[in-house]
Amino acid sequence: MIGDIFSEEHKMFRKSLRKMLEKDAYPYFEQWEQERDVPRSFWLKLGEHGFLCPQVSEQYGGMGLDFGYSMILAEELERVGAGPASGIVLHSDIVTPYIEQYGTEEQKEKWLPKSISGEYISAIAMTEPGAGSDLAGIQTTARPEGDFYILNGEKTFITNGIHADYVVVVCKTDPQASPAHRGISLIVVEDGTPGFKRGKKLNKVGMHSSDTGELIFEDAKVPAQNLLGEEGKGFYYLMDKLQQERLLVAIEVQIEAEEMFRITKDYVKNRKAFNQTIANFQNTQFKLAEMATEIDIGRNYINSLAAKHIAGERIVKEVSMAKWWISEMAKRVASECLQLHGGYGYMEEYEIARRFRDIPVAAIYAGTTEIMKGIIAKEILK
Known part of the structure; x- marks a missing residue:
């Protein structure tokens, strides 16, 4: 399914972004967490390399790219951590679309170019x-x-x-x-x-x-x-844009589930107990099988929805399904992964502890799980 979404140009964008993050984000992430802030200098570097607001038209300094590029930005930032991803993705692909679609020419010229460069941060x-x-x-x-x-x-x-x-x-x-x-x-x-x-x-x-x-x-x-x-008309504008916002949240929590699984798989293959690796225990294998299955289901569903969103389809029901199910799935994965880490999973120096803390709020913001279920029911019963 990934091949159906991402072209060679998309893959080049991801490769370039990942290279930049390996240099300018991963080495400093723990410092950002401790300082509880992502410095403006990082925003400016993203802007300098053309990674912010990829969907904005060239007229205002953007590149006029499709949602696939926004998806890649969200995925790669989330691999670094939920903290920087949440603010940057919100600015780049949730707030600026309001300006571009509903703003006057004067408003677009005033706010979009500096949003693309990273000089302006939006909310x-x-x-x-x-x-x-x-x-x-x-x-x-x-x-x-x-x-x-x-x-x-x-x-x-x-x-x-x-x-x-x-x-x-x-x-x-x-x-x-x-x-x-x-x-x-x-x-x-x-x-x-x-x-x-x-x-x-x-x-x-x-x-x-x-x-x-x-x-x-x-x-x-x-x-x-x-x-x-x-x-x-504000309420109608919000409803129109919530499809993309909720899809982006689903993409981010899908990455969280994938990353927590990767971390845990590596851990159980190396951690020993009772003279064997934890990966040799049947319970561990069953847990890994269960998580891998749910994660794969989430990934395939996300990819299919991204393709439909790029094609301009109305997928309010499906995005609501993805947002609630994947965020709840990621919470289950977080709990299971921490358990498989044992006592070390509760230690802050282990990455799983931080991702375990980061994930629960995804079932609350951009519409709670309960709100998502209400939307789905309403769409079904139309």
């Missing part, structure tokens, strides 16, 4: 302290006042929230709209906007090098020209 602010999966329940408001919108509200769990140079903020421009989702709009808030403040950088269980923070808007004065698309 999208959906979740609030009192609203996560229920997007229609957000409380952040934006009221028009002359040539500006006045924003008030709080956002939390925002990836790239601390370092973002611009944030696509999901807000209500018509709080009285019925149904509520018809009052939702997207407004871009730039760093330095009066009334826009960063809250604390959040201390997470895992994904330590991922920048996750709180955003606060207290009468933030945003130019009206920063409205993205049309007023009241």
Whole structure:
């Protein structure tokens, strides 16, 4: 199936990216985890080598490439670690598509070139302290006042929230709209906007090098020209782009499962107990067989969905299936792999411990497992 997706050009892109990561990411990853930050210098190197925002058209400095290149970026960054992958993939292939599809020419020219170069880091602010999966329940408001919108509200769990140079903020421009989702709009808030403040950088269980923070808007004065698309269409824009976002999350957790399996397979072949390697025990072999089967099923499904997404097909149901099943599968793999490591699996110097911590949140962000099942049921019953 991989051959059906990736051309020779794709493979060259992967080879070049992997070479760059071996030099500029892998040697520094543990430092990033300890410092709980990915330096801007790394973003700039990705931009310099042409790896950021591969889908953006050449008109704005991109290369106009298909989703296969975005998939490769997500896969190779995830092999390094979930921390850097989450922020960079979100910027490159989740936020910038909003700008490119719904932005005005002026907005595209303002934000896309520097997003491609790595000079700008972007974020999208959906979740609030009192609203996560229920997007229609957000409380952040934006009221028009002359040539500006006045924003008030709080956002939390925002990836790239601390370092973002611009944030696509999901807000209500018509709080009285019925149904509520018809009052939702997207407004871009730039760093330095009066009334826009960063809250604390959040201390997470895992994904330590991922920048996750709180955003606060207290009468933030945003130019009206920063409205993205049309007023009241924000919810529909979000729904349109969630297919790609959820597919990317499924791709990332699939890589996590593959990496944890690889690490564990190597470990059990070398670790000895009772005068033989752990790999010789029937229980170990059964566990490896079970994990390998589920991982292969996930990989084939992901590849088939990527091909359909590249072809422009609507695969909301299938992407929701992939997002919930693969994220839950990766959690099972993480638990089994840590168990096969024994006591060493609980030690921070072993890679499996870090990946075990990183994986559970994948079943929560970009739509929880429960939300995914609801979407699938709705699609089935149409």
